[in-house]
Amino acid sequence: xxxxxxxxxxxxxxLQLGLATGAAALTTRVSFAAPAASDARLVFIIxxxxxxxxxxxxxxxDPDYARLRGELAIGAPGGSDGALALDGxxxxxxxxxxLQQAYVERELVVLPAVASAYRERxxxxxQDVLESGMTQPHASQTGWLNRALVNLPATARVGRQGGVxxxxxxxxxxxxxxxxxxxxxxxxxxxxxxxxxxISERYASxxxxxxxxxxxxxxxxxxxxxxxxxxxxxAAAGASMSTVAPLSPVxxxxxxxxxxxxxxxxxxxxxxxxxxxxxxDTTGWDMHFNxxxxxxxxxxxxxxxxxxxxxxxxxxxDVWPRTVVLLATEFGRTAxxxxxxxxxxxxxxxxFLLGGAVAGGRVLADWPGLSARSLYQQRDLKxxxxxxxxxxxxxxxxxxVASRALETEVFPDSRAAPYIAGLLRGNTA
Amino acid sequence: MFAxxxxxxxxxxxxxxxxxxxxxxxxxxxxxxLNPGTTVSLDYSPAIAANRFGLGAxxxxxxxxxxxxxxxxxxxxxxxxxAVAGVGLRDSAAILREAGEVRRQLQAQRRAASAGxxxxxxxxxxxxxxxSSPGEVxxxxxxxxxxxxxxxxxxxxxxxxxxxxxxRPWVERLVYFWSNHFxxxxxxxxxxxxxxxxxxxxxxxxxxxxxxxxxxxxxxxxAMLLYLDNQRSVxxxxxxxxxxxxxxxxxxxxxxxxxxxxxxxxxxxxAGYTQADVTSFAKVLxxxxxxxxxxxxxxxxxxxxxxxxxxxxxxPGTQSVFHRSYGQSDQAQGRAALADLARSSATARHIAxxxxxxxxxxxxxxxxxxxxxxxxxxxxxxxxxxxRALLSSGEAWQAPLAKYKTPxxxxxxxxxxxxxxxxxxxxxxxxxDLLGQRQFAPGSPAGWPDRSDDWDGASALMKRIEFxxxxxxxxxxxxxxxxxxxxxxxxxxxxxxxxxLAHAASDAQALTLLLxxxxxxxx
Numbered sequence: 001x002x003x004x005x006x007x008x009x010x011x012x013x014x015l016q017l018g019l020a021t022g023a024a025a026l027t028t029r030v031s032f033a034a035p036a037a038s039d040a041r042l043v044f045i046i047x048x049x050x051x052x053x054x055x056x057x058x059x060x061x062d063p064d065y066a067r068l069r070g071e072l073a074i075g076a077p078g079g080s081d082g083a084l085a086l087d088g089x090x091x092x093x094x095x096x097x098x099l100q101q102a103y104v105e106r107e108l109v110v111l112p113a114v115a116s117a118y119r120e121r122x123x124x125x126x127q128d129v130l131e132s133g134m135t136q137p138h139a140s141q142t143g144w145l146n147r148a149l150v151n152l153p154a155t156a157r158v159g160r161q162g163g164v165x166x167x168x169x170x171x172x173x174x175x176x177x178x179x180x181x182x183x184x185x186x187x188x189x190x191x192x193x194x195x196x197x198x199i200s201e202r203y204a205s206x207x208x209x210x211x212x213x214x215x216x217x218x219x220x221x222x223x224x225x226x227x228x229x230x231x232x233x234x235a236a237a238g239a240s241m242s243t244v245a246p247l248s249p250v251x252x253x254x255x256x257x258x259x260x261x262x263x264x265x266x267x268x269x270x271x272x273x274x275x276x277x278x279x280x281d282t283t284g285w286d287m288h289f290n291x292x293x294x295x296x297x298x299x300x301x302x303x304x305x306x307x308x309x310x311x312x313x314x315x316x317x318d319v320w321p322r323t324v325v326l327l328a329t330e331f332g333r334t335a336x337x338x339x340x341x342x343x344x345x346x347x348x349x350x351x352f353l354l355g356g357a358v359a360g361g362r363v364l365a366d367w368p369g370l371s372a373r374s375l376y377q378q379r380d381l382k383x384x385x386x387x388x389x390x391x392x393x394x395x396x397x398x399x400x401v402a403s404r405a406l407e408t409e410v411f412p413d414s415r416a417a418p419y420i421a422g423l424l425r426g427n428t429a
Numbered sequence: 430m431f432a433x434x435x436x437x438x439x440x441x442x443x444x445x446x447x448x449x450x451x452x453x454x455x456x457x458x459x460x461x462x463l464n465p466g467t468t469v470s471l472d473y474s475p476a477i478a479a480n481r482f483g484l485g486a487x488x489x490x491x492x493x494x495x496x497x498x499x500x501x502x503x504x505x506x507x508x509x510x511x512a513v514a515g516v517g518l519r520d521s522a523a524i525l526r527e528a529g530e531v532r533r534q535l536q537a538q539r540r541a542a543s544a545g546x547x548x549x550x551x552x553x554x555x556x557x558x559x560x561s562s563p564g565e566v567x568x569x570x571x572x573x574x575x576x577x578x579x580x581x582x583x584x585x586x587x588x589x590x591x592x593x594x595x596x597r598p599w600v601e602r603l604v605y606f607w608s609n610h611f612x613x614x615x616x617x618x619x620x621x622x623x624x625x626x627x628x629x630x631x632x633x634x635x636x637x638x639x640x641x642x643x644x645x646x647x648x649x650x651x652a653m654l655l656y657l658d659n660q661r662s663v664x665x666x667x668x669x670x671x672x673x674x675x676x677x678x679x680x681x682x683x684x685x686x687x688x689x690x691x692x693x694x695x696x697x698x699x700a701g702y703t704q705a706d707v708t709s710f711a712k713v714l715x716x717x718x719x720x721x722x723x724x725x726x727x728x729x730x731x732x733x734x735x736x737x738x739x740x741x742x743x744x745p746g747t748q749s750v751f752h753r754s755y756g757q758s759d760q761a762q763g764r765a766a767l768a769d770l771a772r773s774s775a776t777a778r779h780i781a782x783x784x785x786x787x788x789x790x791x792x793x794x795x796x797x798x799x800x801x802x803x804x805x806x807x808x809x810x811x812x813x814x815x816x817r818a819l820l821s822s823g824e825a826w827q828a829p830l831a832k833y834k835t836p837x838x839x840x841x842x843x844x845x846x847x848x849x850x851x852x853x854x855x856x857x858x859x860x861x862d863l864l865g866q867r868q869f870a871p872g873s874p875a876g877w878p879d880r881s882d883d884w885d886g887a888s889a890l891m892k893r894i895e896f897x898x899x900x901x902x903x904x905x906x907x908x909x910x911x912x913x914x915x916x917x918x919x920x921x922x923x924x925x926x927x928x929x930l931a932h933a934a935s936d937a938q939a940l941t942l943l944l945x946x947x948x949x950x951x952x
Binding site: 048070120122168181188195205216344 | 684704888896925
């Protein structure tokens with residue numbers, strides 16, 4: 001199995017980034033200028049199903065792009081149905097208006113050719129590696145974010161819950177020894193206190209159930225109520241959409257669900273004693289058929305996500321400057337369109353770092369190109385940046401997780417994934 | 430070894446030949462070597478049979494099971510799997526014919542509108558539409574969901590009623606198992622109306638037969654073909670692709686179905702197949718389509734909504750898939766490849782692992798997996814023999830509460846245990862949504878996960894508690910709760926739960942405590 005790991009970003013990219021003039025910039029360094037750790041917040045949004053990075057971040061200036069993509073290709077900015085402008089080489093899918101605004105406001109780093117350590121093409125194994133942070137599928141029952149929580153500096157453990165999953169069940173990335181909360185909307189009535197007390201007594205001798213019940217009760221109505229006033233109804237969410245109208249019922253309900261999720265996440269994260277980390281899923285990125293280009297399925301789904309990110313920023317309000325949002329997927333899709341106006345499973349994809357704490361306004365790429373000989377296995381975009389480099393750097397610089405813990409516990413076997421300096425504002429000052 | 434495991438199995442299984450009988454002795458020997466000097470006497474408990482292998486006991490079940498619960502389970506494997514009855518259930522072809530009619534009307538309206546000079550809009554689900562107002566576009570796009578949704582609700586209600594009433598609950602759990610193994614998901618609109626038909630038309634008729642036939646029936650069913658896009662996949666050198674090329678249009682492969690058959694339905698992800706195998710297998714499967722206007726090229730042919738092999742789409746030539754070469758023409762090529770995949774030892778191991786995970790433990794004991802896989806190989810995929818190997822595995826009868834119920838398990842066991850009626854109103858199936866397992870909606874072709882970690886979240890637990898309490902409040906004192914515990918849980922019913930019910934402040938509270946008891950949350 002061939003593994004491509006970045007050893008260094010190329011000189012052109014580094015100069016563009018204004019980071020440094022050599023590989024020295026890539027070595028680990030300890031930051032003293034970061035915000036107080038206890039204030040930092042991290043949101044991880046998993047894009048399940050394999051996002052087509054070449055359509056989310058179209059490299060319209062690549063000489064091979066239009067040929068490979070055919071009717072899926074998105075053209076240069078300015079034309080009808082062109083990409084949203086970034087750096088003159090890459091653009092953003094037309095559905096990502098808020099992300100473009102964030103780029104202009106220097107709150108977005110675009111990562112167009114990243115991958116985890118996984119190099120096969122199974123969604124389920126790919127998601128396992130993305131969430132476990134290991135090099136092979138099914139190598140760990142715990143996730144990298146939970147192992148990071150265990151290693152947060154004492155000052156950063158602000159609340160009872162270090163992390164919250166916006167889901168009924170905690171996804172692998174947040175599973176592990178650290179206590180995490182999960183939250184999902186409920187329409188069922190609460191129990192009376194006496195019944196709950198009796199259930200709690202009955203669970204006392206059951207380690208799993210007593211732990212889960214304690215977690216549920218501590219997440220409890222109190223915190224949910226803090227989030228509740230901010231919650232919009234599905235209808236309101238639909239009304240705020242500024243995207244291709246009208247939305248189908250399926251997409252509308254997705255929009256409503258994402259908006260509710262994002263507002264709830266923000267409600268948790270804004271609390272002084274709230275969690276440091278929030279995780280939620282987005283789904284439906286697996287587009288083998290009729291994916292569309294500047295218009296169509298993928299654009300619509302991206303615009304739903306984009307709007308929910310706008311809502312996240314608005315709702316986080318004064319916490320936004322201390323927030324980093326990482327969006328990543330398990331792998332990318334084929335460089336060429338398949339035979340049914342879609343794309344099949346591939347390798348590298350795009351990821352995004354968003355937030356007020358991000359030193360943004362740049363595209364971070366050692367672009368491998370799309371010529372036949374540059375493609376991974378003559379088929380897929382080749383990864384030139386390891387996602388674990390991004391994850392490690394964010395955990396180190398933003399949440400102050402010590403590099404020794406990062407190398408041994410959080411991302412074992414990740415020496416091939418070096419730190420990237422200067423991803424966050426605190427470090428560029 | 431387990432005291433009477435081999436004996437029970439022998440008494441129910443006529444060895445096909447001497448080699449098979451030999452194989453049986455070999456496992457006995459291997460298993461006695463693995464557990465030197467220990468003979469575990471097992472309790473073939475009715476509570477395990479009804480709750481782990483079945484869908485949860487209904488009152489009277491445990492008493493009817495008798496002393497060796499394996500016999501009760503074994504008897505259920507005889508005869509064809511029961512069909513699901515339900516007023517108004519229709520077959521997939523009929524549903525797809527009606528959907529095709531709706532589509533044609535939509536297209537006609539679209540043509541009429543564009544002739545009138547309206548501006549083309551693009552609707553979000555990929556159906557291009559033209560209409561003079563957004564409201565009209567929405568109304569058009571809504572017509573397929575409006576057709577499909579009542580069908581879906583009817584399917585789920587029929588399935589639920591069947592689960593509540595059935596006297597062959599083990600077969601019913603096997604139906605759910607295979608339906609999840611060959612998962613389709615209604616978050617793809619094309620599947621919403623026909624997800625239930627895959628289970629009724631392809632899975633039920635074959636799950637007590639041979640795996641090879643089950644596999645073929647599923648892969649040729651319209652729901653699977655549509656879910657994994659195969660009706661659109663075109664051989665790059667097929668006649669249709671060549672024709673299209675002359676008009677500057679490119680048609681080609683869609684790998685989706687081929688990959689998921691190898692990864693999920695047969696060999697399993699670690700079997701060692703390559704991307705080249707996936708691509709070749711996708712070529713083998715080109716032309717596996719359905720009648721009507723849904724295929725690539727939009728050709729109207731065949732019987733609308735039924736499996737149809739379309740030679741024009743098929744990639745010519747010999748293909749190599751997982752170390753074997755297939756030179757057959759037309760659909761014989763795909764049938765041959767599927768038959769080989771069905772009898773591969775990787776497939777045997779993959780299926781055995783999933784069965785053992787479902788019926789024994791999240792991390793199934795390797796010896797049990799090996800035993801079940803051996804039965805699969807030895808019988809050439811005869812599923813009842815595979816199930817008997819599972820029944821005869823002593824591991825399945827130890828640790829009575831090793832599996833945490835999924836929301837579906839939990840809900841079905843409440844419905845069966847309390848013999849709740851399933852109303853015709855759509856809200857009668859809302860419990861699945863509330864608890865986090867909307868029926869036929871796993872969200873991916875991998876199906877629902879089958880480990881405790883995936884279901885035992887805090888928020889999920891709270892929803893079960895709230896749901897149980899809602900049911901209990903509604904039923905109030907109408908059930909003799911004190912009798913229900915032993916009737917539903919048998920030997921699993923703990924003293925602690927008995928005591929907590931005895932001290933309950935009301936019958937309703939007692940019922941909440943029963944339905945939320947640790948032994949009721951597991952199977």
